[in-house]
Amino acid sequence: MTVAVALSFLAGAADGFIVGAFKRVEKDFLSLTRRVTARHILLPDEEVARVLKQKIRDECIDKDLWVIDAFEEAAKKYSRDETTNFRGGLIGELAPQGYCRSPELDRFQFSVALGEMVGPLETDYGYHLLLVSERTNCPKLDGDTTLMIQTRGDDVFGTLSQGKQVGRVNVPELVLDQVKFWCLTLIAGGIVAELSEKLVANL
Numbered sequence: 283m284t285v286a287v288a289l290s291f292l293a294g295a296a297d298g299f300i301v302g303a304f305k306r307v308e309k310d311f312l313s314l315t316r317r318v319t320a321r322h323i324l325l326p327d328e329e330v331a332r333v334l335k336q337k338i339r340d341e342c343i344d345k346d347l348w349v350i351d352a353f354e355e356a357a358k359k360y361s362r363d364e365t366t367n368f369r370g371g372l373i374g375e376l377a378p379q380g381y382c383r384s385p386e387l388d389r390f391q392f393s394v395a396l397g398e399m400v401g402p403l404e405t406d407y408g409y410h411l412l413l414v415s416e417r418t419n420c421p422k423l424d425g426d427t428t429l430m431i432q433t434r435g436d437d438v439f440g441t442l443s444q445g446k447q448v449g450r451v452n453v454p455e456l457v458l459d460q461v462k463f464w465c466l467t468l469i470a471g472g473i474v475a476e477l478s479e480k481l482v483a484n485l
Contacts, residue, residue, distance in 0.1 A: 316379045319416035320391045321353055321371035323401075324363040324408050331402035331409040334360060338399065338411075342438040349439050350430075353399065353413050362408065376416065387412070392420060397430035397442050416445065 325331045334356060341352050354370025361367035373391070374381055382388035386405040394400045396417050402409035415430045417423075428445035432438075 316392060316419045317376040317417070318373075318379070318391045318414055319375045319377070320373045320412060320414045321350070321357060322363070322366065322373055322387065322413075323353070323357045323361040323371050323411040324367075325360065325402070325411070326362060326408050328402045328404070328409050331411055335399060335401060335411050346436055346438060348432050349399065350413065350415055353411075356411075371413075376418070392417070393423070396424050396427060397440050415440075418445070 323331075323334065325334065338349070338352050338356050341347055342349050345352075354372075357367050357369075357371030361371055363371070366373060373387075379392055380388060382391060384405050384407055387403070387407075387410060390400075390403050390410070390412055391414055394403075394412060394414060396414050399411060399413045401411035403412055404410075416428060418428050424442075426444050427442040429443045430440040431443045433441045
């Protein structure tokens with residue numbers, strides 16, 4: 283009876299270890315495949331940033347402007363970042379975490395609310411207004427939503443929508459790929475060893 287209990291315990295522990303290992307692999311894989319589409323406006327002064335943020339909101343409401351369009355126009359006119367202002371403040375389209383040269387701004391892109399204009403956020407460069415319009419593989423932060431879209435003309439601040447997750451891990455496929463890789467590695471290693479042995483024998 284005690285042997286059966288011990289075997290049952292070991293089987294449960296092994297099963298828990300395997301499930302835990304796969305969950306860690308999936309978590310690591312998702313964190314390495316996080317992507318974001320974000321725009322920013324760099325300003326030298328916090329108060330100027332606050333005023334501009336309100337101005338963009340007011341223009342959206344008064345002129346029925348889509349928030350991304352209003353934000354891009356403001357970035358072209360006012361942003362001090364010469365590497366992004368001509369693109370309407372676009373930092374990158376589905377850029378990976380770590381892509382942005384400012385570590386603080388990079389961190390903000392993966393921590394602020396999706397679809398909301400936020401700021402002023404202070405970095406070493408100055409004060410930023412930030413608008414994240416798409417973000418993938420951040421389920422703790424965004425749930426199933428990944429994308430801000432405009433559903434109708436008067437939807438000036440957008441609606442959050444489900445989109446395609448980039449790099450969503452498929453555990454059975456990952457296991458199969460690993461098995462194939464190691465089988466090919468063993469076969470290739472055997473072929474190389476056999477060829478080496480023949481080469482040495484012929485010398």
